[in-house]
Amino acid sequence: MKRCLMLDVDGVIVNGRPEDGRSWATDIERDLGVAPDRLQAVFFAPHWADIVTGRKNLLDVLEACLPALSPTVTAQAFIDYWFERDSCVDEALLAECDELRRRGLRIFLATNQEHMRARHLMDRLALGKHVDGMVYSAQVAAQKPQRAFFDAAAMSSGSSPEDIVLVDDTKANVEAALEAGWQAIHWSKGSSLLDILENRQVGQASSRHGG
Structure with a gap:
């Protein structure tokens, strides 16, 4: 058995974040210029269910979505920011x-x-x-x-x-x-x-x- x-x-x-346990996205608008409500509407709501079940690729979806969220942030930079902060x-x-x-x-x-x-x-x-x-x-x-x-x-x-x-x-x-x-x-x-x-x-x- x-x-x-x-x-x-x-x-x-x-x-959450190592420094205080808050959400990784707490300061994302200040740090990356990405508004949380826009991130939810443009990225998470339409795509996350497919990404988290393997039907879509995270990097590909971010590359398609980010120009509408923050044109200066690359998909890899966004992922690095996310993963480094969601790590307590x-x-x-x-x-x-x-x-x-x-x-x-x-x-x-x-x-x-x-x-x-x-x-x-x-x-x-x-x-x-x-x-x-x-x-x-x-x-x-x-x-x-x-x-x-x-x-x-x-x-x-x-x-x-x-x-x-x-x-x-x-x-x-x-x-x-x-x-x-x-x-x-x-x-x-x-x-x-x-x-x-x-x-x-x-x-x-x-x-x-x-x-």
Whole structure:
């Protein structure tokens, strides 16, 4: 039996800007000349669902959209700004991940991401050092809370649904995980992952079954 933990990223492991935890786009109009409401209308609203499920390429879409938002900002400069600022990592939570893996629990990231940021999270922010793998929406062509995401994640992990625990800060994702037969925990910032899982005997169960 292969028990495993699936961790959401944004709102759980990564929480906004390193300096204050606020949204990466808080000062985007001051810094890049991009108005947040225009960014939502021109980029996120019409394109993000396709980007985050792998149907469109982030760089290509930004190159098409940015002239209407800020003609002096390149797509790569925009991405660099975004990724560098959306990078406040909860180091205490990662330390708890390391401890749980030492106890034999397998841990995966389960997250709505496009390809470029998925690589950035695993490599540049080094989340890959603390987990056994990542399942992300652009990779599996479905996003949480769609059932197809959870089915793909279970298959990727090699675990049965009943042996998977999702930790996520979005209630709709928690509810969808439960409907898919997983266990699920609604995350609150500042919580202890070890305390939550020990109360549910997840860590102990994984040790008894050899991870």
